[in-house]
Amino acid sequence: xxxxxxxxxxxxxxxxxxxxxxxxxxxxxxxxxxxxxxxxxxxxxxxxxxxxxxxxxxxxxxxxxxxxxxxxxxxxxxxxxxxxxxxxxxxxxxxxxxxxxxxxxxxxxxxxxxxxxxxxxxxxxxxxxxxxxxxxxxxxxxxxxxxxxxxxxxxxxxxxxxxxxxxxxxxxxxxxxxxxxxxxxxxxxxxxxxxxxxxxxxxxxxxxxxxxxxxxxxxxxxxxxxxxxxxxxxxxxxxxxxxxxxxxxxxxxxxxxxxxxxxxxxxxxxxxxxxxxxxxxxxxxxxxxxxxxxxxxxxxxxxxxxxxxxxxxxx
Numbered sequence: 001x002x003x004x005x006x007x008x009x010x011x012x013x014x015x016x017x018x019x020x021x022x023x024x025x026x027x028x029x030x031x032x033x034x035x036x037x038x039x040x041x042x043x044x045x046x047x048x049x050x051x052x053x054x055x056x057x058x059x060x061x062x063x064x065x066x067x068x069x070x071x072x073x074x075x076x077x078x079x080x081x082x083x084x085x086x087x088x089x090x091x092x093x094x095x096x097x098x099x100x101x102x103x104x105x106x107x108x109x110x111x112x113x114x115x116x117x118x119x120x121x122x123x124x125x126x127x128x129x130x131x132x133x134x135x136x137x138x139x140x141x142x143x144x145x146x147x148x149x150x151x152x153x154x155x156x157x158x159x160x161x162x163x164x165x166x167x168x169x170x171x172x173x174x175x176x177x178x179x180x181x182x183x184x185x186x187x188x189x190x191x192x193x194x195x196x197x198x199x200x201x202x203x204x205x206x207x208x209x210x211x212x213x214x215x216x217x218x219x220x221x222x223x224x225x226x227x228x229x230x231x232x233x234x235x236x237x238x239x240x241x242x243x244x245x246x247x248x249x250x251x252x253x254x255x256x257x258x259x260x261x262x263x264x265x266x267x268x269x270x271x272x273x274x275x276x277x278x279x280x281x282x283x284x285x286x287x288x289x290x291x292x293x294x295x296x297x298x299x300x301x302x303x304x305x306x307x308x309x310x311x312x313x314x315x
Contacts, residue, residue, distance in 0.1 A: 008037035021108035034058035138194035146209035158266035165228035225263035256292035
């Protein structure tokens with residue numbers, strides 16, 4: 001699909017010229033005033049906005065200020081279109097936050113080049129942001145993103161008086177696996193385990209992350225301890241079904257995982273770090289009991305009145 005460009009300009013002639021200049025290479029949408037342009041921007045989330053400065057009622061500078069003030073629109077690059085050609089005018093445009101400045105009448109080739117450049121820069125920035133959130137080996141979210149999400153989930157569950165559950169996962173005897181099969185095969189093993197873990201959870205709010213090394217975690221908002229245990233067991237079984245040979249394991253002849261589950265109804269007397277500590281403690285217990293198993297810890301029993309609306313199945 002071609003990139004979407006929104007043009008906000010009160011001149012029908014300019015809008016027609018933009019249509020001819022951008023052609024089929026871009027999906028051009030138009031608005032003739034700031035109010036309609038802001039509403040359309042919220043609706044379509046364009047890749048770039050071409051914005052006239054001199055418009056009746058609300059000029060381009062004020063329109064840009066309103067775009068920047070809206071969280072859903074602030075990252076969209078804006079190119080000013082204006083008949084003002086002076087250096088001071090250009091400096092004012094860029095100082096206001098516009099990414100570029102194109103004078104009227106514009107050269108179609110120059111306009112296309114500048115639009116293309118700004119959209120490419122936006123796409124590269126978005127890709128860098130996406131990669132910064134992911135673990136490069138497995139494609140799961142990384143530790144930093146997981147901890148940020150856990151903190152947010154804690155606040156939401158505290159507000160709603162709902163349980164928040166956490167599953168910590170560790171690949172059993174992974175050092176021995178690397179020593180036996182080599183690091184390249186070890187990386188392949190971690191990717192396979194990550195894939196198995198990711199596809200055992202289905203809700204939009206659930207999150208599987210790689211915390212580092214052979215350690216993974218799963219965040220389960222609005223999930224009781226009993227149901228989190230079911231999810232954890234499903235994860236354990238999914239990894240075991242991979243049947244990845246592990247002749248150096250003292251637990252089994254295939255790759256297995258140990259899992260620790262914790263669950264809390266967040267309150268002001270505790271924090272998400274305690275939930276993590278309890279899941280880590282449960283994971284240690286699973287290892288101490290022989291590995292390839294699930295161990296659980298809860299901070300306290302859930303009052304019956306608080307269980308309404310909690311997930312009642314592990315699906």
